Amino acid sequence: MNILLILAVVFGTLVLVRLANVAAIASKLSGENEEAEQESANRWNSIGMLTFLIVGLITMFYLINAYAPLMLPVSASEHGVAIDELMNINWIVLFITFLITQILLFFFAFKYKFNKNRRSFYFHDNNKLEAIWTVIPTIVLASLIVTGLQEWNDITNKSDKMEGLKIQIYAKQFDFTARYAGDDKNLARTNFRLINDVNPLGVDSLDKYAADDIISKELVMPKGAEIELVINSRDVIHSVYLPHFRVQMNAVPGMTTRFSFKPTMTTAEMQKETKNPKFEYVMLCNKVCGVAHYNMKMPVRVVEMAEYQEWLKAQPLVFPVAGESTAGASTATAEASATMTSGTN
Numbered sequence: 001m002n003i004l005l006i007l008a009v010v011f012g013t014l015v016l017v018r019l020a021n022v023a024a025i026a027s028k029l030s031g032e033n034e035e036a037e038q039e040s041a042n043r044w045n046s047i048g049m050l051t052f053l054i055v056g057l058i059t060m061f062y063l064i065n066a067y068a069p070l071m072l073p074v075s076a077s078e079h080g081v082a083i084d085e086l087m088n089i090n091w092i093v094l095f096i097t098f099l100i101t102q103i104l105l106f107f108f109a110f111k112y113k114f115n116k117n118r119r120s121f122y123f124h125d126n127n128k129l130e131a132i133w134t135v136i137p138t139i140v141l142a143s144l145i146v147t148g149l150q151e152w153n154d155i156t157n158k159s160d161k162m163e164g165l166k167i168q169i170y171a172k173q174f175d176f177t178a179r180y181a182g183d184d185k186n187l188a189r190t191n192f193r194l195i196n197d198v199n200p201l202g203v204d205s206l207d208k209y210a211a212d213d214i215i216s217k218e219l220v221m222p223k224g225a226e227i228e229l230v231i232n233s234r235d236v237i238h239s240v241y242l243p244h245f246r247v248q249m250n251a252v253p254g255m256t257t258r259f260s261f262k263p264t265m266t267t268a269e270m271q272k273e274t275k276n277p278k279f280e281y282v283m284l285c286n287k288v289c290g291v292a293h294y295n296m297k298m299p300v301r302v303v304e305m306a307e308y309q310e311w312l313k314a315q316p317l318v319f320p321v322a323g324e325s326t327a328g329a330s331t332a333t334a335e336a337s338a339t340m341t342s343g344t345n
């Protein structure tokens, strides 16, 4: 259907061009002078400019309206509200500038088409005019950049000194794994040399914080808590992208990146907000990292604190305690699994 439409437009245009050629030849044969012919061409060109402006503007407003439902819903994080505000200010400035320049461009092409009775006005330069169109955009752009940088510093400074709920996001081709710190609130150190089938993140079992670390294939966060994502990659550069929280940070092999934020709406609240009972948050990989990149994602849920505690208790430990499937590991068992791990390496 779309191809048919495109073909119709292409052939339609070709027919019009041929018709115009025929008309030009006909007028030449009938003895009309060249000047009249030029005038007619100018007139049609100027009408074309005006039509393009009007059709273009109508199409633009139509598309903005038609695709509005595909935009992200309100931000589900605290800093996201500020990012959205900044984004909106950018859009307003861009939109006003776009409208003024395009309307003037095409309207002037229509209004000031060649007129043999009009002489053009000549002036060499105008310093005042040049100063205006240099100074105003400079001030506007500089203030946009400065406010953006300030906002970014606020968001990332928090990451440096934050004492939040630490969750490691471990990316590899092609999935994410989350690790929670457990009761001791500290993530045990990891080493890629320790990675094997039973220890996919290479957690160092000799670390005193290792016993209660928990791994999960789903990112569950309590509403209202400061979350500190500790981000690592096993192979290539990935990106941790949580569009609904306005969070994005690269996962870089060989280094740790961080992002701190505070979720402000549970999944249930967002379902109400979007009037979509099937709404789910999602974490996506936002770097083209290989053949299955398109499918690299992780389900995300935000719940109330009590529900989060319940959920956390039910998750498997990185180093499961023999005869037990849930939390409550002791240091002794961590040491036992340490021996196991070093034995397998």
Ligand SMILES: [Cu+2]
Residues within 6 Å of the ligand: 172, 173, 174, 237, 238, 239, 285, 286, 287, 288, 289, 290, 293, 296
């Ligand atoms: Cu990826």
